[in-house]
Amino acid sequence: METLSDPLWLAALAAVMALTGLLSGTLAGLLGVGGGIVIVPVLFNVFPLLGIEEVVRMKLAVGTSLATIIPTSIVSARKHHAKGAIDTALLRAIWPSMILGVALGTVLAIWLKGDALSAVFATIALLVALNMGFTGVDFKLRDTTPRGPGLWGIGGFIGTVSAMMGIGGGTVGVxxxxxxxTPIRAAVATASVFGLIISIPATIGFVSGGWGAAHLPPLSLGYVNLVGFALIVPSSIIATPWGVHLAHTIPPLMLKRAFALFLALTAARMFHGLLT
Known part of the structure; x- marks a missing residue:
């Protein structure tokens, strides 16, 4: 097995991480998903090459993904805000319940085993893919967003599931x-801010919850690996504006279909890993 002292292997690893960051950054701007829907499965499959034990692999992937979402979401949210697409009234109403959901999701993610986290990730990704893939851009259950307890329930659900999956909130929020x-472009723009609301407290939780855990690789703060963070973040920030530009230029229905395709492929990969 290759080691960290092999310069060729390190160069290949850096290239993979940089490409992951470019793809995740583009998706963060395009779909409001914070890139985690790509980062988590990629890290889960790359970490074994670093000799990382299976017992911490999924938690480390989720925690590292959440950390990378923080700077990417800042860039994405600023770009969408500049275009005036963010629903600020909705944000003010939903963020408290979302924070509570993040706290619950983080506790559950740290307590559950890695296979359970993988199952949650794959199931939610598949459900969202089916919804986005087989409904039209104008599909809606009602014309207005619920207020009061209904909206609080939505915020809590988004926060809980997103923290467990290591995603920025757009995967379920959009x-x-x-x-x-909510119009699809406004939903994408608003979900870019969900990424910050979710990733900051969840990252803190994964750092503290994994502090001193056995089998963690070097250069890790709890369940956040600094190697992955350092390689993914710069390329993600570079690519995020590309996705924002695409989000405001391509047809909305195509945007939904692209979202569904990425989620379906991700879910298939995760289920395959669970069944083999």
Whole structure:
């Protein structure tokens, strides 16, 4: 097996991480997903090459993904804000319940075993892919977003699931907002801010929850690996504006279909890993 002292292997690893960052950054701007829907499965499959034990692999992938979402979401949210696409009233109403959901999801993710986290990731990704892939851009359950307890429930669900999956909130936030009458571009833009609301407290939770855990690789702060963070973040920031530009230029239906395709492929990879 290759080691960290092999310069050729390190160069290949750096290239893989940089490409992962470019793809995740583009998706963060394009779909409001914070890139985690790509980062988590990629890290889960790359970490064994570093000799990382299976017992911590999924948690480390989720925690590292959440950390990379912080700077990417800042760039994405600023770009969408500049275009005036963010629903600030909705954000003010939903963020407290989302924070509570993040706290619950983080505790569950640290407590559950890695296979359980993988199953949650794959199941939610597949459900969202089916929704986005087989409904039209104008599909909605109602014309307006619920207020009061209904909205708090939505925020709590988005926060809980996103923290467990290591994603920025757009993966579940975009389809839910669009189903409740939010235009798809506004849903994507608003979900870019969800990434910050979710990733900052969840990252803190994964750092503290994994502090001193057995089998962690070198250069890790709890369940956040600094090697992956350092390689993915710069390329993600470079690519995020590309995705924002695409989000405001391509047809909305194509945007939904692209979202569904990426989620379906991700879910298939995760289920395959669980069954083999």
């Amino acid at each position: 389809p839910i907002l669009s189903m409740f009458g």
